[in-house]
Amino acid sequence: MKKILVVGALGQIGSELLIALREKYGADNVIATDIRFRNKEDEGDGPFEIVDCTDIRSLSEVVKKYQIDTIFHLAAILSAAAEEKPQFAWNLNMNGLYNVLEISREHKCSVFVPSSIAAFGPNTPQDFTPQDTIQRPTTIYGISKVSGELLCDYFHKRFGVDTRGVRFPGIISNKTLPGGGTTDYAVEIYYEAIKHKKYFCYLGPNTQLDMMYMPDAVKASIDLMEADPSKLKHRNAFNITAMSINPEDLANVIKKYIPTFQIQYRVDPMKQRIADSWPNSLDDSAAKEEWGWKPDYDLETMTKDMFEKLAVKLGVEL
Numbered sequence: 001m002k003k004i005l006v007v008g009a010l011g012q013i014g015s016e017l018l019i020a021l022r023e024k025y026g027a028d029n030v031i032a033t034d035i036r037f038r039n040k041e042d043e044g045d046g047p048f049e050i051v052d053c054t055d056i057r058s059l060s061e062v063v064k065k066y067q068i069d070t071i072f073h074l075a076a077i078l079s080a081a082a083e084e085k086p087q088f089a090w091n092l093n094m095n096g097l098y099n100v101l102e103i104s105r106e107h108k109c110s111v112f113v114p115s116s117i118a119a120f121g122p123n124t125p126q127d128f129t130p131q132d133t134i135q136r137p138t139t140i141y142g143i144s145k146v147s148g149e150l151l152c153d154y155f156h157k158r159f160g161v162d163t164r165g166v167r168f169p170g171i172i173s174n175k176t177l178p179g180g181g182t183t184d185y186a187v188e189i190y191y192e193a194i195k196h197k198k199y200f201c202y203l204g205p206n207t208q209l210d211m212m213y214m215p216d217a218v219k220a221s222i223d224l225m226e227a228d229p230s231k232l233k234h235r236n237a238f239n240i241t242a243m244s245i246n247p248e249d250l251a252n253v254i255k256k257y258i259p260t261f262q263i264q265y266r267v268d269p270m271k272q273r274i275a276d277s278w279p280n281s282l283d284d285s286a287a288k289e290e291w292g293w294k295p296d297y298d299l300e301t302m303t304k305d306m307f308e309k310l311a312v313k314l315g316v317e318l
């Protein structure tokens with residue numbers, strides 16, 4: 001990885017991955033792109049270009065201009081937002097990816113493409129979901145993710161493109177807020193706990209889902225792209241997870257810091273249906289075996305760090 005392009009650099013994952021990549025590979029070697037202008041303070045120094053990945057020309061120009069050899073493709077609409085506008089979501093999630101793969105083929109770039117727990121569906125085994133199993137998702141987001149996994153496999157087998165990717169669980173972070181995801185509750189709950197000591201959760205108390213703290217998501221993305229390709233049997237769509245939790249678990253750990261915290265449930269039927277169609281917990285042994293995946297944070301250590309960072313960010317003492 002010498003010249004890296006981050007597509008969707010202002011999003012939840014992109015904004016933190018960008019900083020880590022710039023620290024590791026040098027700010028000038030990591031080109032941030034998004035469809036809107038950046039806030040300079042957030043992204044630090046380094047090149048920034050406006051790129052709409054659904055427009056292959058704008059992508060191609062930037063790849064040529066900076067002689068890019070590696071692309072992290074993070075532009076996507078998340079699950080709940082995608083259900084509100086499926087046509088728009090399909091265009092961005094699929095045609096954007098197709099363009100990135102085409103450009104990677106043409107310019108011999110390696111490419112990181114995130115998939116998701118959403119690539120599974122209601123008839124997937126829900127507990128300890130295997131790496132290779134039934135995938136019949138019922139959301140447009142999940143359909144775009146499983147199609148993306150297949151497309152990445154195809155570009156590797158058919159054209160030799162160095163495609164790699166993971167299936168991310170819900171990601172919890174303290175910097176950029178997620179938007180339009182079904183797992184967003186797990187971020188909102190921390191902010192609401194600090195601000196109001198109360199959270200109205202749109203998923204029921206026992207909704208079990210895999211989650212991960214952002215530093216682990218960033219580490220996974222970089223480690224997979226740095227991994228020895230001869231050891232990768234799966235390449236794309238590795239199951240990864242750090243914890244399998246539900247809203248009650250989160251509320252209980254938050255109460256250790258804010259004893260008066262209360263959680264109440266106002267279930268959103270659409271989001272509940274989406275969450276119920278996803279696994280309870282993933283088997284991430286292929287990622288462990290093939291490229292040494294291991295998360296650093298569990299629920300307790302993540303929560304400690306979240307409260308430390310958010311207290312500073314929100315200017316409160318806990």
Ligand code: SER
Pocket residue numbers: 078079080115116117118141168169170171180181182183184
């Ligand atoms: N976090 C995503 C969502 O909730 C899943 O990939 O849509």
